[in-house]
Amino acid sequence: MKRISFIGSGNVSTHLAIALSKVGYTIHQIYSPTYKHALSLATKVGAQVVNSCEELDEDIDICIVSVPDHSIENVVELIQGKNFLCVHTSGSVSMDVFKNRILKYGVFYPLQTFSKAREMDLYNVPVCIESNTSEDKLMLQEMAQAIHTKVYQLDSEQRKEIHLAAVFACNFTNHMFSIAHRLLDSKDIPFEIIKPLIQETADKIRDHRPVDVQTGPAIRNDIQTIHKHMNILNQNNPDLSLLYKLLSDSIINFNKEK
Amino acid sequence: MKRISFIGSGNVSTHLAIALSKVGYTIHQIYSPTYKHALSLATKVGAQVVNSCEELDEDIDICIVSVPDHSIENVVELIQGKNFLCVHTSGSVSMDVFKNRILKYGVFYPLQTFSKAREMDLYNVPVCIESNTSEDKLMLQEMAQAIHTKVYQLDSEQRKEIHLAAVFACNFTNHMFSIAHRLLDSKDIPFEIIKPLIQETADKIRDHRPVDVQTGPAIRNDIQTIHKHMNILNQNNPDLSLLYKLLSDSIINFNKEK
Numbered sequence: 285m286k287r288i289s290f291i292g293s294g295n296v297s298t299h300l301a302i303a304l305s306k307v308g309y310t311i312h313q314i315y316s317p318t319y320k321h322a323l324s325l326a327t328k329v330g331a332q333v334v335n336s337c338e339e340l341d342e343d344i345d346i347c348i349v350s351v352p353d354h355s356i357e358n359v360v361e362l363i364q365g366k367n368f369l370c371v372h373t374s375g376s377v378s379m380d381v382f383k384n385r386i387l388k389y390g391v392f393y394p395l396q397t398f399s400k401a402r403e404m405d406l407y408n409v410p411v412c413i414e415s416n417t418s419e420d421k422l423m424l425q426e427m428a429q430a431i432h433t434k435v436y437q438l439d440s441e442q443r444k445e446i447h448l449a450a451v452f453a454c455n456f457t458n459h460m461f462s463i464a465h466r467l468l469d470s471k472d473i474p475f476e477i478i479k480p481l482i483q484e485t486a487d488k489i490r491d492h493r494p495v496d497v498q499t500g501p502a503i504r505n506d507i508q509t510i511h512k513h514m515n516i517l518n519q520n521n522p523d524l525s526l527l528y529k530l531l532s533d534s535i536i537n538f539n540k541e542k
Numbered sequence: 543m544k545r546i547s548f549i550g551s552g553n554v555s556t557h558l559a560i561a562l563s564k565v566g567y568t569i570h571q572i573y574s575p576t577y578k579h580a581l582s583l584a585t586k587v588g589a590q591v592v593n594s595c596e597e598l599d600e601d602i603d604i605c606i607v608s609v610p611d612h613s614i615e616n617v618v619e620l621i622q623g624k625n626f627l628c629v630h631t632s633g634s635v636s637m638d639v640f641k642n643r644i645l646k647y648g649v650f651y652p653l654q655t656f657s658k659a660r661e662m663d664l665y666n667v668p669v670c671i672e673s674n675t676s677e678d679k680l681m682l683q684e685m686a687q688a689i690h691t692k693v694y695q696l697d698s699e700q701r702k703e704i705h706l707a708a709v710f711a712c713n714f715t716n717h718m719f720s721i722a723h724r725l726l727d728s729k730d731i732p733f734e735i736i737k738p739l740i741q742e743t744a745d746k747i748r749d750h751r752p753v754d755v756q757t758g759p760a761i762r763n764d765i766q767t768i769h770k771h772m773n774i775l776n777q778n779n780p781d782l783s784l785l786y787k788l789l790s791d792s793i794i795n796f797n798k799e800k
Contacts, residue, residue: 477694
């Protein structure tokens with residue numbers, strides 16, 4: 285079976301290593317600048333811990349580099365010249381970060397939000413793959429399918445757009461929930477009350493284009509309610525009042541261009 | 543069994559009338575300025591259509607006024623002096639809109655997003671109730687429980703805050719999905735790819751406070767990625783670039799105050 289090593293032992297590495305190990309891949313070595321984290325993951329998947337990138341064996345099939353975006357270039361420098369297939373897992377970093385330093389390279393980007401606080405089943409998580417050779421693309425495709433994920437072959441430009449879209453659909457969406465939580469909390473209303481609404485909001489777009497199921501004061505052009513809401517926000521959360529205005533204007537603009 | 547009449551035959555009236563009729567409530571009369579809509583709903587629930595508010599019989603238990611917020615006051619004028627219990631279904635209009643015109647009044651506000659495009663099961667939908675008498679509050683509570691909803695007794699101030707929170711948690715959240723849709727579409731990437739991420743984002747806050755599971759460039763203070771994203775947006779969607787900046791700043795501020 286294929287042998288895989290990891291550089292990085294954060295959320296993405298952990299989820300991938302465990303999933304791949306379960307379907308029969310051998311997790312060979314793990315390197316992380318934080319030895320403790322590498323050891324914790326290595327123990328879970330029966331891998332060796334190494335103390336530096338130089339110590340990584342070359343007789344493996346794939347080396348997965350899953351580190352913060354700004355560290356990828358440093359890592360590539362440390363492993364340059366190695367002759368394994370090397371992929372990073374970032375949404376926003378071009379595949380070309382490997383060019384001229386590594387012979388066989390690519391990207392394996394799982395489109396999901398990984399939190400330490402929460403177990404994650406990779407089943408149904410889409411993966412965007414890219415490689416500089418069609419042979420390696422095939423190997424990445426097999427690896428993705430082995431852990432039951434949907435595979436999309438996309439270039440770096442498309443992947444960057446997905447990453448940006450994901451910031452809106454996930455990170456900014458979660459912030460909307462944080463704002464709702466804060467507003468309710470300020471009046472001693474349990475957050476529970478709004479959870480069915482959040483669930484339905486996410487469920488609605490399974491079968492509908494989001495612009496087609498937009499509801500609320502902005503889409504109805506209900507200026508009276510918009511002003512009421514901005515007045516409430518101005519009292520205790522003036523920053524949120526500006527945000528409310530901008531979001532409402534944006535909904536109105538999207539509706540015009542629909 | 544209790545008899546209920548409706549003023550208004552939009553999404554909320556339709557969902558409530560059908561649900562109440564299923565559990566044995568008699569839907570007596572329906573008035574809507576759009577006769578066709580009133581007739582369509584009346585046919586579904588075996589009710590009479592009336593041509594004006596004056597024709598509404600007084601020997602009913604509850605009259606549910608479910609019309610656009612800005613029309614509630616007009617409706618109250620038309621029915622003033624009637625001696626049934628009268629409730630509106632709005633999140634943002636105070637209960638006092640009935641004061642001095644109707645003797646027994648209240649609010650029955652289901653906290654959910656209703657789209658014509660989508661069937662809705664009221665099961666699990668929270669309802670906020672309020673009334674000027676404790677006897678009528680009890681009747682509203684019974685009615686809510688009969689259609690399996692969770693009941694919250696909240697005053698008008700609290701309800702306004704919930705409505706505002708719901709705009710963030712639902713309307714603005716859906717707009718985040720619309721933006722993601724537009725970005726993906728511009729690069730011929732199917733919206734499907736991002737649906738599991740959206741689902742997980744909503745699922746995550748079932749057991750966690752949203753501020754505790756915030757992910758993305760802003761919370762990591764990843765200025766490099768934030769700038770990359772704003773550059774992409776500036777090329778084709780400058781309005782969204784400003785929105786991206788404001789949302790990122792807001793995430794950073796929330797994190798400081800956590």
